[in-house]
Amino acid sequence: MHIYVHVPFCAAKCPYCSFYSITKVDLASSYFDALIREIKACEEVPSAALSNEISTIYFGGGTPSYVDSKLVCDALCVIREKFSLTDRGEYTIEANPNSLTLDKARAYKAAGFNRISIGIQSLHDETLRLLGRLHNRKEALKAIEIALEAGFTNVSGDLIIGVPGQTIEDLYEDAKALIDIGVKHISMYSLSIEEGTPFYAKYGDKLSEYVDEDTEREMYHGLRKYLSSFGIEPYEISNCAIPGFESNHNNAYWSANEYYAFGSGSHGYLNSQRFAHVDDVCAYINNPLKRTIEETLDEEDKMHEFSMLSLRTSSGIDKVEFKKRYGKSVHEVFEKQIVSNVSKGLLIEDSESIRLTSKGLDLANQVFMDFL
Numbered sequence: 001m002h003i004y005v006h007v008p009f010c011a012a013k014c015p016y017c018s019f020y021s022i023t024k025v026d027l028a029s030s031y032f033d034a035l036i037r038e039i040k041a042c043e044e045v046p047s048a049a050l051s052n053e054i055s056t057i058y059f060g061g062g063t064p065s066y067v068d069s070k071l072v073c074d075a076l077c078v079i080r081e082k083f084s085l086t087d088r089g090e091y092t093i094e095a096n097p098n099s100l101t102l103d104k105a106r107a108y109k110a111a112g113f114n115r116i117s118i119g120i121q122s123l124h125d126e127t128l129r130l131l132g133r134l135h136n137r138k139e140a141l142k143a144i145e146i147a148l149e150a151g152f153t154n155v156s157g158d159l160i161i162g163v164p165g166q167t168i169e170d171l172y173e174d175a176k177a178l179i180d181i182g183v184k185h186i187s188m189y190s191l192s193i194e195e196g197t198p199f200y201a202k203y204g205d206k207l208s209e210y211v212d213e214d215t216e217r218e219m220y221h222g223l224r225k226y227l228s229s230f231g232i233e234p235y236e237i238s239n240c241a242i243p244g245f246e247s248n249h250n251n252a253y254w255s256a257n258e259y260y261a262f263g264s265g266s267h268g269y270l271n272s273q274r275f276a277h278v279d280d281v282c283a284y285i286n287n288p289l290k291r292t293i294e295e296t297l298d299e300e301d302k303m304h305e306f307s308m309l310s311l312r313t314s315s316g317i318d319k320v321e322f323k324k325r326y327g328k329s330v331h332e333v334f335e336k337q338i339v340s341n342v343s344k345g346l347l348i349e350d351s352e353s354i355r356l357t358s359k360g361l362d363l364a365n366q367v368f369m370d371f372l
Contacts, residue, residue, distance in 0.1 A: 002056045002252045003079060005035070006263035007064040007072065008281060011099060015132040015198035016160075016191060020265035020279040021062040027281055031264070032071040034288035036078050038262050041289055044270055054083045056249035057091045062265075063119075065095035069104040073111035080112065090115055090154075090248040097135035097143035105150035115247075116147045117156040117187075123174040127163050132198075144181050154245055156185035161219045163191050164210035171223050179230050184245035188223055189238055190216060217362055236313045237364060254313050256306040272297045299326065303333055308371045311347075311364070316355025330354065337370045 009028055010021040057079060064072055072093065079085075092115040093108050100118070108116070122128050123137045135143070147155050157178045161171060178186060193200050193207050203210065227233075227240045234240045236254060239247065252259060261268030264284035267276045274294045278284055297305065303326050310317040322330045331338060338354060341347040346360035346367050360367055 001054050002249055002257060002259035003054055003058070003083070004249075004259055004261045004266055004268065005057070005059045005075065005079075006062060006261070006266035006277075007059055007067060007094075008062040008263065008265050009066050010061065010063045011066055011096075011134055012132070015202070016193070018194035018197055019062070022281055024281070025067060027285070028067040028071060030285050031281055032067075032075055034285045035075055035263050038288040039075070039078050039082055042082065042260065042262075044260075053086050054079075055086045055089045056252060057085075057089070058249040059093045059113075061094055063096045063099060064093050065099040065104060069107040073107055076111050076113065092117055092156075092247070092249055094119065095143065095147075097140045098133075100143045100146055102146050102150060105146050105152065109151045114152070115154040115156070116152045117158070117185075117247075118143050118147065120144075120157040120174075120178065121160045122163070122166070122170070123177050124166070124170050127160075127166055127170065130163060130165065131160065141177065141181060144178070144183060148182055154185070155183050156187065156241075156247070157183045158187045158189065159223075160189050160191050161223060162207075162211045162216040164207075166211070166219075168215075168219050168222050171219055172226055175223060175227055175230075179227075179232065184232075185239070185241040185247065186227060186232060187239050188220070190220060221358065221361075234314050237361065251313075254309045256302065256309050267294075272302070302326070303328075304372050307334060308368045311354075311356055311367060311371065314355065316353040318353055320352070334371060341367055341370060 008021045009025050010023055012023060013021065057076070059072060059076070076091070091113045093113045094117045096119045105116070118140075120140045121131055121133055123140055125136045128136060144155060144157065159171065159174055175186065191207070191211075193203050193205065224234045224240065232240045232242055235246050236250070239250065241247070258269050258271070260270065261275070261277070264277050264281050265279045267274065269275075273296050275291045276294050277291050303322075306322065306325065307317050307330065317330055319330055326333075338347065338349065341360070342349060345357055346363055347354055348357050356364060356367065
């Protein structure tokens with residue numbers, strides 16, 4: 001089992017970001033009081049077939065490192081008291097370079113966090129300015145040094161690709177700098193333009209006029225290959241890691257496992273139901289126990305979702321696991337989709353799995369729709 005905690009506070013809203021967050025950090029204390037109320041009140045247990053032992057915890061945002069570290073650490077302490085945690089679990093906190101200090105990093109480590117994910121995005125100052133980030137290259141590298149000095153051996157960094165003005169050489173330079181300093185996991189996200197963001201007002205649906213699709217795809221495949229040459233292997237569409245340093249929490253999502261979710265703007269999945277908390281910190285503070293059931297999945301829904309999510313990973317759909325979960329072979333359920341996408345060169349199949357080809361990575365959404 002797994003837990004996600006949303007910390008919806010940021011020093012400033014990035015112009016490309018559509019995740020729920022606010023800048024009113026003066027509400028943080030009241031917010032965490034409400035968050036702890038929700039955690040303590042949780043009586044729901046997962047499906048009987050699953051263990052209730054927590055193996056991953058992820059504090060995301062927003063920017064967890066923006067708020068007082070005591071608030072975050074106290075919340076983790078309450079989780080430890082409320083739930084049974086595995087001895088060798090993965091407990092992650094997200095941080096941004098402009099708000100991570102050595103004192104905070106040491107507090108996180110002492111509280112029990114053992115993995116930190118730092119929002120680097122780029123190590124080129126011009127690109128960082130365009131993205132509206134509050135840090136520069138020097139501060140980004142300093143944040144990684146702080147995490148390492150605090151005792152974190154599992155450090156992840158995010159990079160954004162396909163930014164106007166960015167070159168593939170920029171990406172290689174960024175990746176090499178992260179590798180050299182000791183980052184074990186790199187997430188690489190293609191810049192996307194979401195409605196309601198300042199970038200949408202600026203670029204609309206015309207981002208391709210600034211970064212054409214062929215260039216963006218060259219960046220994507222080039223960076224994956226470059227990282228692999230240093231032993232940082234792709235294990236999911238947007239994620240690469242030194243073997244053994246993959247994100248277990250994110251792997252739980254891609255395996256269609258159930259997970260608890262706490263906090264305003266968070267989404268969870270328990271007992272076949274997907275649920276959400278309100279995207280409103282003040283409303284959440286007033287009633288942290290209120291949540292909305294978004295959908296209830298039946299067995300057919302689960303087979304479709306498991307297959308689609310599994311195809312995001314480099315290992316693909318595990319045939320044995322599919323049969324174990326659903327009592328049917330994947331071909332019994334998806335024969336038409338498999339044959340069609342293999343014939344198009346989008347999927348490859350062997351005795352153990354079905355997974356995306358290099359061409360399939362470029363047309364992944366098309367394949368996913370077939371399986372949904």
